[in-house]
Every structure is written in C-alpha cells, then in structure tokens.
Amino acid sequence: MAARRGLRSAAEAVLAAWDDEETQEGRLPDAVAALRAALAGTHTWSLHDPAQPRKPREGTKQQQVLAMLRRPEGATVAQIAEATGWQAHTVRGSFAGLKKR
Template sequence: MPKLTDTQTIILSAAAQRPDNIALPLPKGLHGAAAKKVVDIMIGRGWLEEVDANLQKGEPLWRETGDGHGTTLIATADGLEAIGIEPVVVRTMAAIRKHRDEPPAPKRPIPRAGTKQAMLIEMLQRPEGAAIAEIVEATGWQSHTARGAMSGALKKLGLVVTSAKVEERGRVYRIS
C-alpha cells in the first residue's frame, strides 16, 4: 500500500463515502494553492481524476472550464485501493457514470400500414422505383407534397431516398 499523507487519506476516505466517489468538498482549511498542490499530486499519482461535472445533478465544481461548464474530482480505482477499498465498487460506479452520461438512443417512428406514406415507401422500394408523376397519381398529392414527404418524413424514419434520371420516365426515386 502506498504511503499517503493524512490529508490525502481524508480526501479519499470522504470520496469513498459519497455518491459517484466525488472528492469534493475538500477538507476544511484546505484551499487555494495548498489545495491545488495536493490535488495535482493526487492526480499525478492516479488517485484522483478530473471529470466533467453534472451541473444538473448539483455536483460540486473543482474548476470552471467556461460556457457554464466545469470539472469535478472523483476518486479513481487506484485511489480507493490506496486506502484499502475494493476496486469492484469503483468499476461499478464508473460504469454507472458512463451509462448516465450517454444520451438515450432516439426512437425511430414506425409508419402505419395502409397510409399514403406506407404506399409511398412501398413504391420507392420497388426495383424500378417511382417517378413523381406515378407518386402523384397513386397518392393524390401534389408534386411538391410528394417531394416534401420524401425529403422530410422519410428522412425522419431513417430511410435514404436516392434519385436518378431515366430517359423514358424522368427523375426516378428509390429507397436505397
């Protein structure tokens, strides 16, 4: 086990008892240049890590990075091992923190069967594709509405519509 100062032991012990192993606030009386020196040494030894602070959750700030963002300090697996705490807990908390910070996957809308949009998708999925005139005839839409549906609504569904000029038919659209 590495040799820790009393201050380092207090910081790591307090972090081990806090949610997400946050090392802030530092002990009373430790501020300014002395706090920076202790923290820099602990970061250098891999006992603390500076991470983005979740301001919505009210995490304390170590330093501001600008634009309303800042960093906080967390005890690492090595830091908690230095005071005799099992690293499994640290790895679990790191996994939870990583998962929390990932944005949820956007839900893709699902087209309803029997709608004009479903008919448009079916026409565009055919090997020969569909020309605007064919889409207008089948759906009863005006040509600008058909083009808007292809560039807007189908894009939201994650479908990529391509077009190519065909001599006999004009511009033909397909879902690739």
Template sequence: MIGALDAPMEALRTLLAGKPPRVAREPGAPRKPREGTKQEQVLAMLRRPEGATVAQIAEATGWAQHTVRGFFAGLKKKGHAVEVKSRERMVGPNKTGAKGSFTIYALCEAPHNA
C-alpha cells in the first residue's frame, strides 16, 4: 500500500518545490493582507472619494448583494467604520421608484475601535 503512494507523493513534492518557502512572521506583528483579493478590491472601492454602492461592489466581485452587506458587518467587527455618504431616492415622475433607489457607502478616514 505504501508503494502505491510513492508516485503521487513525488509528483506533489515536485509541484511544491517551485514555490518559495513561507516566511513566518513575528508573534504579535500585524498580518500583511494578500494582494489582489476581492476584499482588497472592495476596500479600494470604499476608499474612493465617490464611494460605492452595494450593486457596484456586487458586480465587481461577483458576490450577491447580501454578501456585500455581510462584508460590511465584518468590517465593523474589525474596527472599520462604513459610513453612508448619501441615499438616493428615485421617486416621482420618470423615476423607477424604490427599485431605482440606492445608497452610497464609504470607509471613514480614521477607523474607529468598537
């Protein structure tokens, strides 16, 4: 049975050999966020001067809108404040009503500790 795993294990070792070794960070040092993640993309959108809507973030990341709102809740738990920049209500003649309404969100400049 052990001989049956020799070839697959060797193939795995060969694949992993090309990767650089992981460098351990010092205990207590802040984690460095990975680059190019969807979370990083959302944070960049929220830091823009014009902010971002839930629909814009959902389209950019491929997330469902409830996932975006859940991400906002997670940011709050981590000490970041997501503020409402403006609420656009589309009511009246030639507007689409409640379905056309949207809210623009942005990160507060200084994170608050909750």
C-alpha cells in the first residue's frame, strides 16, 4: 500500500506542477522524475500460474452462485436471480461464463 501512496503523491506533484504555469519549468521535470521512480516500483504482482486452479474471491456473487449450484438440491435460475438480484438472462449468461472456466 505504501507504493500506492508514493505513486499517488508523485502523480499529484506532477499535476500540481503542470497546473502552476509560473513555476512549471522548474518543478515539472523533478515531479516527472519522481513519478517515473514511483512507477518503476509498482510491478509487485505476479502472473497466475496456469497449472494451479484459480481461487474465487470471497463474498462475490459468482461464489454465491457456485455455492447454490453445489447444494444437493441444486438451484433454479429463478432462485439464483432472486438471491443475486440479477435478471434471468444474466444468470444464464453467467452459466456460459462458468462453462468456459
């Protein structure tokens, strides 16, 4: 989260230097350099390993739908639509998306 704050403050400094036309020439190059430095350190995520199964995020509607479908009695489109607040065509479309995974 600290990298995010550093990136945000660097971006705000660039915008402030850009908006301040009187001192733009003096502050803008320093602000841009600080922004570049902050951006250089932001790539901390790693790509998903295709060999590992994906884990659904907690508390999502997709996870709620999957839990309903895994019940012994299953779930109808109407039940899922009511639980998620989706239209029936959205529920059917989500099934198509789940099928691709």
